[in-house]
Each structure stands twice: as structure tokens, then as C-alpha cells.
Amino acid sequence: MSSSATWSSSPAPTRVRPPRRQRVGGLNTGAANPTLAYLAIGFVVGLLIGLPVLGWWLWPVRTTNAVPSDLAPAYREAYVAMAADSYALSGDLALAKARLGTWGPDEAARIIASLQETAVASGSTVQTTRLQQLSADLGLLDGSASAAASASTGVQSAGEDDALVARKSGTPLIVIGAILLASGLVLGGYLVRRQGGMGKLAVALRSLRKRGIQIPKPDLAGIRRALQTDRPRRPTTAATEPLSAAAPAEMDVEEAEEYEADDEDRSLEAVLSTWTEKVDIQEPAEEAIVESAQSDSRPAARSDAADDPLSLGVFMATYRHGSDKMFDISYYLSDEAQFLGECGVGVAETVGDAIPEQACAMELWLFDKGDIRTHTKLLVTDFALDDPDLREVLAGRGELVRAAPGQIIHLETAQLRLQAEVLSVKHGDAPSAPARAYFDELTLELRVHLKG
Template sequence: MMEMLRERLKNPIVAAVSGFILGLIIGLPILGWWLWPVRWVNAEPRHLRADLKTDYLCMVIDSYIKNQNQVNARARFELLGEDGQALLEGLKPGQCNLSESDINQFRAALQGPVLPLPAVTPGAEQPTTAPKTSGVTIVIVLCLVTLAVGGLLVYLLVFRRQRGGATPSVVSQAREYTRQAEPTDYAAQGQQPPISQFMTTYVLGDDLYDDSFSIDSPAGEFLGECGVGISDTIGVGEPKRVTALEVWLFDKNDYQTVTKVLMTPHAYNDPAIRQRLESKGELIQVEPGQRITLEANTLIMEAHVADLVLGGGALPPESYFERITIELSVWQKQA
């Protein structure tokens, strides 16, 4: 199951969608609801429950009776919105320790002209209103963080081959070699044409080389995936010297991915390297023009080494790939 998941994530579209879903999971339930839940503070009284609105109205009236500040009374009453007048009409004497006279004075303050405030005792400070903050700010910040994380994941997963590990010149070289490679004309050879045919090229310096392709039926049904990626390297320093490549085939109707390891002659004849790579799949010494068959439950793939250049230099001869172009042709098994 883990192998199947790993192979599926080699598809940039699948990886991008997975990254987006992961960003939503992290941003909404984990960050937004559990770790940093949004708390609404400083909401206006009009958003309170009915009983709390009544309590607020009582406090407004009590404050007016004590301070006779008609301006504040009107401003505070207006914060109740459309429900304010109905709440005032429903307020009964004795409720909240208010007398009928207190309620009538407050009604008169709302309807009458604004009267001057009582004289303020020197030295007394007028209460200041704390600046309002809103929980909306927290929501906006969380949304921005989620978008940033999702964007970063998409960038890393979809465009990772264009950053860091491979310079634009190396990538463009690989594309040019792929474009120049001539695909096999199976129909001209009297064979059934494949349902999918791909070409991929590795060039020394593409340290993140990992090409994958979606296999679809003529009707557009998803059947599986295939690809080529780096399996092992030799030596130290940069760029990496790739000594083995994995050619793989994933069949959606199979429980495992079929993998074969293409090795340079030096790697194939090195017992230590062979032992290290045996668990990945069948080991094959690469040769120019060779054709390798990978067979799954409902799919058959032929990997053709269309072009091959091996390197050595300071390392053993034919120990790493300078360049290799591989053609992948896929057929559906006949029922």
C-alpha cells in the first residue's frame, strides 16, 4: 500500500491535489478549530442572546441615571440595533432594580434634546473606550497562512525539478535529447501499437530526476502510471553521479508496483552495490538499444534504451550515466 501511494505521488497533479488537501486539513481542523481556535470578542450587544441584551439595557439605564450622560446613553442604546426599542418597551419596573421613574427618565433622554453634562469634578478622569479588535483578523491570518503553506507545497512538488537540483540548462538539454529521440513505430513492424508511449531523458546534473507518466485507455480511463527515477549514486560531491535508475510500472489492478533497476556495468559487477539494490527489483546491466519488459496484472510495458552515454573520469570506467534516453511503451493485456 505504501509503495502504491509513493508511486502515485510521483504524478505532479496527484501531488499538488494531495498538498492542497493536506493544507486544508492543517489549516481548518487543526489550526483553526483545535490549536488556535477563533474566539469572537468585542462583538456589539445586538449579537448577544435576548437575556443578555436585557442585562445590557439595564446597565445602560443604570449608568444614565447615575451619570446623566445623555450622549453616551443614546450611543449605547443604539448598539442594540433594531431590538432596542422592543426591549425597552418590555422592561418592567422592578426589573434589574430599576424603578418606573428610572425607565421613564431614560425614555425621555432618548427622545428629548441633548442637555449639557453635569460639571465634572476637577482631577476626575473620564473613562476611555478600549479600541475594538475583531476575531476576523485572526481568521484572515489563518487563511493567509493556509494559502501560503498550500502554495509552497505545490511549488515544491510540481516545480521541484526546475529548482536547485537541476539548472535550467540541464533541464533544457534533457528536453532537447527527448525531442530528438525517434519513437519506435510498432505498427510498421507489424505489431500492435501501444496505448501509451513516452520518452524520458536523464542528463548528468539533474540531481532530482524523477519522471512519471499517467497511463490511460483510449476512452480516457485511468489504468496506471509508469516512470523512471534515480535509484543509486556513486562517489561524492555535486553533481551526483547516478549509477542506477529505477524503471517502474504501476497497474491500478495490481497490488504492487513492478520495478526493474538499470545499472551501469561497474555497478552491476560490484557485489556491494548489487546487495544494496537487490530489494528494489530485478537488477539489469544497461546496454544501448536493449528492450526490457515489465509485466503487471493487466498492463505490459517495454522500456527501450534509445540512447546511452556512460562516464568514468576520476571514478571507475562506465560507473555512472552521463546521459540516457528511455522509451516507455505500454499495452493492455488481452482479456
């Protein structure tokens, strides 16, 4: 009992812990890593670098090598209308098929039917005839009914086409944006992680200095001297032997860069030379050719227009009664680099059923590729202007102008200006026709300029 009492009265033993070793600040790699902060910073950096800088500024998305079927609905119709005009002038059916080959038969028939409705509504018989001829020669008349039905729903299909184009153009943007965003995240994470490692190293160095531990500095001057020893120099005299095939490998860094730059310049020059040889630049015509109804060739611009930098050509058009072909002539308008539009004149209305036709109205027209609508005016005979019924029919097609020597007619589009002058006019005198009812001969001078 006494021993037990003695044991109970003795103090309880205390637990002795060994002293903890002091850790060097900055080398504790077991601390919590702020992953969410790194990801957030990487996301912001990737978004700023990928989308505005790379995606919108440095490398914006550009659509190239598009085909006519990828155009907007309005430009599709303009393209098909130009193809019809070209086919009416050249008669090259293979070329017309190639130009409309990106569309299926039903789609091509629908576009042509829509253009025919527009031409009929505007009273353009010339354009209607051209479209009908193109549709017939391409074998699209069988599908004209379905094409007309689909043309009546053009607004709905145009909206669907616009949505399809938007989806096609939007998909690459989304993919490229996702790639740029992922690249930005990876780059941002790497930079933040590297910066964090450098920060830990700096803290560790400061802690070592506080503890009195000396850290030797690297001998940077010795390193530079070691790198610069035995560096090859450039030859300085003309008597030096020419460089061998292995010479570029023995050059210093500056010489190698200059060698590569010279090689790149020569390659670029060669590419540009090849490109200019392949590009066919059509020079403006130098001589005038008077076009008659019996001629199938395209007249050229007169040379006196070359003095005016804004002039696109001066053309002479002459109509003579008696041809077995419908008079319809047009002229290409272009500068040294690109096609700008067309102008022309053709028979708009006849009197009676006589053969050859007795033209009482000529349609003068101007087409601008930047202006969807074709601007027209009608040159009419005295009979056509004085007859109330005929004048009412022609008034729906454009402004009526009496054909008289010295008469000036103006047409303007968004970027083109046409001035036509009636040089001479002669009326027919057939006994079966009213007096001064149709043209026997009509000569016009057409001057086309770019708007200044």
C-alpha cells in the first residue's frame, strides 16, 4: 500500500519531443498549389491572345476559292444573268455549261425562271429572250414548271441559303477559335507555372542569404569569351578562294542569316516572275470597229479615249434594217485590272409582222457589276412616240427619247456614266407601214466613263 501511495504521489512523467528541424523558406514544395488561379489566368491570357490578337488581327479568316454556287442569292442571279448575256453573244454552249456547272439542273432552272420573272416584270424583252435561249439550249425547259414554282418561294429559299452560308463560314471560325483558346491556355499555364517556380527559387535564395550562406556568382565574362573563341571571319579580299558547297555551314550566324535572306529574295522574285507570266492582262483596244447588224464580232473602243484616264471606251453602234438577225450588241467595260460592267443597244419593239423586223424602239442599256439593276432608256421613232397605245406599252420599260440627229442620252450607275449621241437616223418608207414608223438606219456613239 505504501509503495502504491508512493507511486501515486510521484509526478506524472512528461513526453519529451525532439526539436523540429528548421526548414529553409521557399523550398517547401508541399504547399497547396493554387490550380484554379492558374487555370483562370491561363484562360484569360489565352482568350486575349487567341481571339482578338491572333484570330481577328494577325490571322483573320478569309474565304478563298469559292464557286458561284456559294455566292449570296442576289449575286447568284447576277452571275447567271451575265452568263446568259455572254452566251447570247458568243454562242459557246460548252462554256455556258461550265459556268453553270456548279448548280444542279433544278437549281439552275429555278434561278433562270426567277430572272425571267424579273425581266418580264421590268419589260426587258432582250433579257427575257436571252434567258429563254439559254434555258432551251441547256435542256432546262422540262423543269421550268418546277423552277417557276420554286422561284415563287425565293424569299424562303434565300433565307435558307443565307443560313447555310452562315453555318459553313461559322464552323471554321469556331474550330480555329477553339484551337487558339486551347493554345492560349497551355501557354498561359506554362508561363504561370514557370513564373511560380522562379518565385520559389528567389524566396529560397533570399532565405539562404539571411542565414549567412554565400552563393557564388557565375563568371559571365568567361562564358562570353569561351563562346567567341575561334569564330570564323568573312573573307575581305577578292583573291580569296570561292566558297565551296559546304561554305554556308561554316559561316557565322550573321552570314548565315544574310545567305538565307538572299535565297528567300531570289525565291520570291522567281515566284513573282512566274505569276506575271501566267496572268493574262487584256490591254484596251486601240482601234474602232463599226458594228453593223450583219457583223458577229465585238467592236472595240476608239483610240481617242486613251487620253482620258477615266474613260472606258468610245464605241460606234450602227443598226441597218434588212438583217435576218435580231440586232443586239454589247460592249465589255473594264479597266486594266478588272471587269466593271457592260453597255449596249438592241431592238426593243417592232411594228407589224414584216420580215425582216421593223424596229420602232431601240433599248440603250448600261450594266454595272456593283449595281444589280440594269439602267435603260428607249430611243423611239416619231410614230412610236406619237401613238398613244404604243407609247403606253414602251413607257413601262424606261424613259422614251425621240431619235433625232444630235440627241444626247445619259445613263448613270453607281460607278459608271454613259453618254450616247445620235449621229444619224434614217426612217423606213415601206408602203405597208405608217410614216416614220421604223428605223432604216441608226448610228450611235457611246462614251463610257468612270465616275470621278
